[in-house]
Amino acid sequence: MALHDAHPAVTDLAPPDDIDEAEVNILDAAHRVFLRQGTDGARMQEIADEACVNKSMLHYYFRSKERLAEAVFMRAVRETFRRFEPAMQPDVPFRDFVRDLIVADLAMMDDHPYLVGYIISELHHHPERWRQTIALEFPDGRTAMQAKLDAAIAAGEIRPITLLEFTTFLVSMTFFPTVGGGLVRAYAGATKEEWDAFLNGREAHFVDLCLNGLRPA
């Protein structure tokens, strides 16, 4: 990559095969460190060590910690929302739609346990960054979800519920347990064994609770 565009806006990242290999390597390392330590807690030196490159390289490719953090944030959000897309296909029945969303969420949290906690934490301190990113990454989420919901309500499959209520319900049920896992574990006094059993059974359990909660009165 030529020097004059070595610091592209993070929103303009080219497709993978067009990006310098070293750049991807640094981004991967930064991803791991920022997710572990949080943006403020992370150190550029630690990211450099994790990427096995010199600290100067970080600035060469991303100019500043701020920009590097933004690139990592964008990628984390993209990764999160990418998981939802398959469930959104219009011909999937509502029950399966709910199940697919829950399964996708849980799979993501198994693959990337820090991801949701990181996003929530960043959201907490940089709310303005969030809005902008979502608009960019997931512009038409509303339409697909709303269509699904309208059809299910019209068919009498579920009780009337707004898109916002439904989304909050679903996201809360699937995202929170892993994020606040420690809190709930301690609060309910669960042992490691009980918690593992809960995690293993949560897929069926969540689908059940959600569908039961939504069924017409």
Next chain:
Amino acid sequence: MALHDAHPAVTDLAPPDDIDEAEVNILDAAHRVFLRQGTDGARMQEIADEACVNKSMLHYYFRSKERLAEAVFMRAVRETFRRFEPAMQPDVPFRDFVRDLIVADLAMMDDHPYLVGYIISELHHHPERWRQTIALEFPDGRTAMQAKLDAAIAAGEIRPITLLEFTTFLVSMTFFPTVGGGLVRAYAGATKEEWDAFLNGREAHFVDLCLNGLRPA
């Protein structure tokens, strides 16, 4: 407070009327700043400004940022769990118990919007600190909750559910919407008006969804 015990372990904080007024003032300021900025993002100077005292006073009373952060964390957790206690009384019917818990949670989030996000964020980076604090602050949460649950299940009021499943369900439904509010808002494409309407109606809505989800099949 005499000099020789000006730096007590944060777990040994004396009752309010025994604590130096300046100390409480600093703790209050630190609470506000740490919750806004996160522990790593917070600056001692900003806390001093917020408390209208000299930066040296922070070190005089709490010796280090680390200890001050620990004191703030303990207090935040204590504040959170204190809200649950009234609902735990044994003679409250199950429906009211659920409603009281939800109302208490939501009231807390209205009073202290940053509290849950802060705790989750800290939990994320200092998991070891958490376990210890819970054991100290809320040692018998399990017994009271389990008794409630057993009675309701035995009476056929709700479907069989473990304490861990129930707690996760309840906490997820009440804590998450405020914490991840921005996420859900953006995802569902809600306007400010829709979101406010949702917040206003969420008490009835959550109680309804929870009780409906829990009712026997």
Next chain:
DNA sequence: GTCTATACCTCGATAGAC
């Protein structure tokens, strides 16, 4: 107990040789 001044250090960022 409260202030000023400052020591000491870590970190992000840059300069400049190669």
Next chain:
DNA sequence: GTCTATCGAGGTATAGAC
């Protein structure tokens, strides 16, 4: 593109007068 060396800001913490 990659290295070494270093700058300078800003951070925590402390010394010491009052």
